[in-house]
Structures are given as C-alpha cells and as structure tokens.
Amino acid sequence: MLLKNAMTVGPHATATVLSCADGDYRIDVASQIKAVDPVSWNDVVLAAGGDVFHSYEWLTAFEMAPPGRFDAAHLLSYAGDKLVGVCPAYLTHDCPRLRYTLSCGTPHALRVDGPVLLAHSLAALSGGPLTVPGHLAAKDALADGLELLASELGAWAVGYANLPAGPFGGRLLSAGYATAEVATRYVIRTRWESVDEYWASMSGHRRTRLRHERRKNERSGYLIRQERLDDDDLIRLVHGLLRNRGTPTDLLPATLLRAMNDQLSRYERSVVARDSSGVRALATGYQFGGQWALWLAGLDTEQLTVFEPYHALLAYVVEAAVRDAVAVVNLGRANGTVKRRYGARPEPLLLAIKSGNRGYDALLHLWCQKLEQHHHAALNGLETTSRCC
C-alpha cells in the first residue's frame, strides 16, 4: 500500500511523491530521465537483467525527439538510499503506435478520453518495472506507485507496454488489468560453446537449407559486417523499409533516429549488408550487458524490392553472438518463421491497461481480446493489414 506524500514534480527535478506505508521502499518520480543519475539507473537495469530499452540512453534519446507527445514520469524505488528498482513511464498524450493499436478492434463505446500513463513505450521491445535481486517486492511498490501516479496526473488509464510475459504479468491479471499479446519478440538464448556446435545443433536438413540461403546472399556480392551508419544512411534505410511495408514513418521520425544514433553509440552493434555501391540492408542493434537487441531493420528499397540479405544478416548475428558469448540475442519482432529456423523462440510482449472504471475496463478487456486475435492472425499470416513496426 502506497500513500501519497507530496506532489512536487517539476522540470529537471526528481521529486518524491510516493512513500511506502510499511517503510520498505520509497518511490520517487522523475519528470525527465536527465534528472536521474545515469550510472545508478543503468546499474539497476543491468543487475535486473534488463536490456537497452530500459537504459538511460534509450530513454534520453526518446525524450530528446519523442515520436508523439509524452511527459516523462519515471518511477524509482529506493531501499534506504539505495536505488533498487526502476520503472520508466510516460504520460502519453499522443502516440502514433497507441493510436494504431486503438484502431484495431476497438469497441464502439470505447472513448479514450485523456492521456494514458504507460510504462513505457510501444516502440521499445520491453517494458515494465525492473528490480535488483533481493528486492522483488519493490516491483509491487512500483506497480502501486504507477497507479497512484496515474490518478495524481489525471490519466484516463494506466498500463504497461510490451511487458514480457511472466509473474509480473500474472500480478497485473490479478489486479484486473486488461491484457493482450500485442507483439512477439524472437529471442535466442545462446547455449553453444562454438559456432560449429550451434550449426551442429540443427537438423541436417535445416542446416543445409540455411547455409544454402547464406551462400546465395554471398554470391550476390553482399559483404556482411558490423558497422555504425551515419544518420542519413540510417534514416534512408529505415524509412525506406517502413514506406515499402505501408507503415507511416512518424513511428520513427528522423529526429528520433538521429537521437538514438547519437545517444546509443556506445552500445551500438548494428549489422549491415554492403555491396560495391553501398549499404543495401541494415539491422540496427545494441548490446547492453549480456543482451544484444536488434531493434530496427532498414532496406535500400531503390535497389532491392525484397530483403535479399536477410538470411546472411541473421546468420552473421547468431555466429557473432555465439563467438562473443553474448547470453541473449533479441532478434526483434516480425518474420518469426525465419527467425525460428535459427533457433529463436517467440516471447510474447503484452499490453496491460486499466482505467479504474468498471464499465470502461470491461471495454478494455473486450478490446484486448480482439487485439490479441488480430496479433495472432498477423503472426500466422492470416491478417494482411498488419504493419511492419
């Protein structure tokens, strides 16, 4: 149980707004990520096994060039003076991804009548609270804090975006959140000592097929390598692919891509396919701790109509991850059929949302059922209107 203590959130400040009734944890709220100590924040994310999408730098870039209108309201959980948990969150006034999600199967009577306090963004490949080992209960404090904050901020609803399925999701189901699997990320948890062992773990038939695909890419003259792209190439390739797949580019505006390219440079581990004339395809990736996450794909759509070097890029990433003993490779959303062949396993990402009004919540539950059906139909190739991002 959390009690309201004070409400003094202001620019450039971390303000204590919530405190735990039993005194175990204090919850602070930061109105921008720059008000937080970057080292302490990232230490918690790393200790909790989080990835780049919770990192100080990803959030900084997001706030520098938000794809929509968001007010940061990050929750920090302290045991004494020690930061033990974080939950990035935004009071979301306008978000193109949320707008699109709301256009899928929304009940007629559902009117989202105000901002949603979301932890934290549908653009990220993970969301929700993270706590250091030994402080699991701080997650409950953060969750209670988020609800209280939503009420303080006048949010129409409170929720979590792209929350990995697990016990915390179960807690939200208990608490009456409407939930839907809205995305699926494909993850390889590396368990091979060597690249040879990785390939040997596949059936002979599959190994032969994948190697054949790779050789075909190589014969086409592509050179696959890790490379950091400049802003212009990054924007050109990412937007090119979005347009090619009928997806609006306002999901990933050029300003945001520039900010990400700048802020996340220290973690960047992007892989490109080049031919003699330039970069033809891209998988932007970031390694944060033991997790390498491929976030965005890009394609030179003036030269290629299909993502020809896809297999070669995937094979390169998996081999590099095994060689460098990267524990987890997150291959991102979409193209699950191909990613599964490389050993990736699907991991559901949930949207969980609650308005606190019984009648509206019933509509949110109904919406979530339809949203999940829509997502599964898209995953299984039964839905043709799905976008690529």
Add this chain to the structure above:
Amino acid sequence: MTARPTVACIAGRRVVEVLAEMGLRTVLLDKDIPFESTLLADVPIEVNLDDWEATEAVLRPHHELQPLAAVLSVRDSYVPLAAYLAARLGVRGLALPAALNCGNKARLRYVLDGAGLPNARYAVVDELSQAGQAGDELGYPLVLKRLAGAGGAGVRLCRDRAELEAAAQLLSVVGTGIMQVLLEEYLDGPEFAVQTVTIDGVTEVVSILAERLGPPPHFAEVGYDFPAGLGSQLERTLTEYIVAVLAALGLDNGIAHVQLRLVDGVPKIVEVNPRPPGGRLDSLNEVVSGVDLVRALVCAALGRPLERSAPMATHARYRCVVFDRAGIVDYNAAVLSARYSDDDPSGSLISMDVNPGDMVLPLGHPDGGVYGRIVVFGHDVSELDEQCQRIEATLRLRVDSVPSATMVAGAGPQWW
C-alpha cells in the same frame, strides 16, 4: 413494473428454473431458446452471444426499463460474457477479470506465479515445431492441454518427446502447425474436486471430494468419494490454498469447481471453473453439503446470504459408467432416478446418457467417455456397499459381446 428483482442469465435451463423457484424475474439470453424455456423465463431474448457489444445493445434497453440486479451464467463459454454485461450495466455479477483468468489455462498459471502460490511448471506453445523442444526443457512426463475449454477434452499425458509430438499434432491446425496449447509438468498425486461459494470476496469451501481418474493418457474423471479422506491438517492446507487462489484470480461473487492435486503434501491447481460442476456432481455436492450450487450462484450474484439446508448424508460415492470396449449397451431403464427423494436419507441417483440399444465406445476411444452416473449416499460405508450391490443387480448393465460392462470401481468391493 414488478417488485421482484430481475436477474439476467445467459443460457442454462436449470438456472432459469432455480430463478423462478427463488421468486426472481428472469431475462434469459441465448442463441436459440427452447420452447419450454421461453415459458419459464419472464423475458426470453434470442441474440448472437458471440457479439458482446450487440448483446449489450439488446440487453441495455431492458435494464433501463426495469433495472437488472445481476447478470450470471453457468455455462463455461458464457461466464465471461455475463461478467462483461454485469460490468457494462453496472450491476452485480462475477468480476470480468476473474472470468477471463479462469477461462484460459495460461492466464491461470500466470496469475498463480504472480501471486507466488504453488503452481505446476508450464510452457505455452503456439507452433507444432516448438512443442518438442519446449517439452524437453520442461521434462517428462508432462500433460498437454488446450489453452481454453474445461474438462478433459484434449488433455493427454505424454511420457516422451515422441508421444508429445504425436499428441500435439492432433491439436494443431492441419497444414499450418498453429496451435494454442499448454504443457504442464505432470502432477503426480491424488486429485480432489473442491466446490466453493464466494460472496463479496469471502470464500467458503462447501465440499471436498476425492477424485478417481481413468487410466492415462486421458485422465477421464470416473468417480468421486466423500469424505475425501484428508486429515484435518491437509484439509486446512488445501482450503487456505484455494481461498488464496480464488482471491488471486479476482473471484469476488460466484461459485467455483476447482480441481487440484496434492504433490508431496503441497496442493497445486489443475483447473478452476467458475460454474457448477458437470454430470451429477452438483447433486452430490448438495447431498453432502446442503448447498445447491446454482442457488448459491444466484445468492452470490445478488449479494444475499448463502442458502443452505442440512446435509442429507455424511458419506457418498459417485461412479461414472464407462466401458472397456465398444458395443451395444443394455440395461434396466426402470431403475433410473433423476432426483433423490427428500425423505430417503440413504438414497441413490442413477442416470444414463444412452438408451438401451445405443452404441457405446470404450473410455480410451477419442469419442468415448462417460455414459452415465450413479450416486449413492448414506451415513456409513456399509450402507453404500449394500446400495452399490443392489444397483448393480437391478440395473443389469451390459454391452453385447462383452462379458460385463465396466463401472469404474470404488473403494469397496466390486463395481468392476
């Protein structure tokens, strides 16, 4: 206008009868309403129940004309819709999150994990090609289940990867490999069926029955015993666990038929259904607890105190009629008794789902199953034994070309 409180119920003839007995005005919603139910219900409404918004649109004007007190259903498939309508109209009923959490086996497992309650290890699998690897990681033996749907349909014990892949194949969409299944660790221990009533968040366990299961791999429920044979300590452990589970699921106003197993003394949920049990188990529950679960559901929905009468018996056996081979069934239909007699303290209920001359299939057959139920009850075990022998003699159940039909056995002598 009438002073009688109005309850909307979705499908279910028995619940309409009970609502009438309780003096309540009934709005009955169903896709197709049988003629006799249209006579029983005050307002019968045929509507497409698959479209929740359309159903709400049809019901709302009735609510505005004469306010509903509650919405409920006893059918698995309509429990969430009833909860949705109750929430949308702002009247009493089961909480929608509870209905959804109980109705999906993966959600149930997530909730138990989230609450830190004892739980089976599990994995959700959505593609046939992933089943083997997920099974290997979980370990064998394991149980394969569909994510949605109650009862044992599709439930199968798999002792190794080959059995799992063969069973999973049957549950996948032909040609695509798409599936929605749950793999669960095999809970090796005795199984119990527990009936509960929850009113305004306070749960009472009204009966605990020991379950008898058919042979693997299908785990068909073939019998129940009361008392369950638990000591007082285990019974307390089990009761506390179930109260915590139902609270975690969000069950606030309703009844539940809960199945669980005791593994090394630790209870672990198999399934939670927020409706009365099937077969004649509701009758057995009423005999030993004095609580009619359908009436209890109405009380919970309305927020009234639980109605109960004195239990009729301290001991009971429930046996399902199943067969060990295919054939033509024959029996003495004159001994069937649909309802127990209030003046018969040691009684029996005998019901059959097939008529003499019908074809029956063995328990292990995909289309086979339970073909009848026999409930005997009294105040001591010897009474039950005598009744069993009497019924066996008078029912004269047999299948042609089969020496003797198999009525799955109780603890006592001979129902095989």
